[in-house]
Amino acid sequence: MEYNDKQIQIIEAAEKLFADHGFAGTSVRDIAESAGVNLAMISYYFGSKEKLMEAMFQHRGQHLKLQLQSILLNSDMTSNQKVEKLIDEYIDRIFQKQSFHKVMIREQMMNNAGPIAEQIAQLKQTNQTLFKQIIQEGQKKGDFKKGIDIPFLMMTLVGTTSQLLTTQHYYREANNLQSLSGEEFEKLIKKKLSAYLKTLVKAILSYEA
């Protein structure tokens, strides 16, 4: 499915509003106003508010999957380099589409069925499988220690990033970083997160109890 300019306009306006106020907390009138289109256009293009949400996941779904395949198949990289590249690509992806990821976090919490939940489950599994391959490859080469709980390690990467994403305004205030511009602040926390996660993963992949 492809969407024209106006449809994308609506989807991206809805994305921002859903991220900040939730699905139920956003009215179609809010979306229409924010997107600069007439109220009826949302039903006209998408059928319903619910289907607009599904279109949003369809629209973003393509860019969601990590480009892990290319990392995995690149034989010039060491296991450590692969993990580091994975972390940087993941952070970039999350922060580039912040609003959509907040919407995803919200959707994950409500464990209802439906196409969106399925898409999320599928995405999680794909990323998990590829991540597992990279770690296990490193274990076979003797770069990483064995006995790692890979799903939990993944939870840490995802969870720490989500935590920073959803509470960045608290972090900014607690560390008196209001003087920085939005861009500067984002650049800073991305850099810190990247360095921190790399150290963390290396630590846990090499730590012997």
Add this chain to the structure above:
Amino acid sequence: MEYNDKQIQIIEAAEKLFADHGFAGTSVRDIAESAGVNLAMISYYFGSKEKLMEAMFQHRGQHLKLQLQSILLNSDMTSNQKVEKLIDEYIDRIFQKQSFHKVMIREQMMNNAGPIAEQIAQLKQTNQTLFKQIIQEGQKKGDFKKGIDIPFLMMTLVGTTSQLLTTQHYYREANNLQSLSGEEFEKLIKKKLSAYLKTLVKAILSYEA
């Protein structure tokens, strides 16, 4: 402020519904029906839906703060033991009040002002300060290495736990654990999370790049 039985009944019904469907996604009629009280009782006791939410944070707010003081002041424990106890108490607290913590996660995402946001900010800072003390105490004693980014380490503990909390149904499905009862499953993931986080923290507190 103290609340009578019926008020607590309403608060706890609202808690569960807010956690699963969000604040805006839950109607006062849903809450009334779920709590088994008349619709008007919510306005009668709390004034408004918004104030019910504030009462919820007031009601739970007391139990929120980690009992870190007692850990910190206990001189019989090593730094490692203190960190381990902290992790177990944190996990217990989160899982004991799952619904409320989901509500908190939701509220954290919307960066609006108001008494709730303030209470969250205050709670975060209190916990951060006490956690920092425990880590720094360990650093002075030479048990932990220096140069740790404590706020980010805290983000990992909170983020990993939140991630498991909010996506436990995905984890359950992906690992074919539907045969377990709800209680058994919860016990299992709490145990795994505890062991994992303890290893993780020890790894990062002792890892030398």
Add this chain to the structure above:
DNA sequence: TTGATTTAATCAAACGTTTGTTTAAGTTTT
């Protein structure tokens, strides 16, 4: 090229329903 016809896009207005809240009349408790 002209004029007719179809198609897609846009709009203000209205639809019926659900929303949070209030009312006013009751009942129970103190």
Add this chain to the structure above:
DNA sequence: AAAACTTAAACAAACGTTTGATTAAATCAA
């Protein structure tokens, strides 16, 4: 008797969605 509680009914406002008219562009027939 007073205070606290409980209720069904009603309220205006906001909600998602539909309608019917209007516009503009595209397609076709002459």
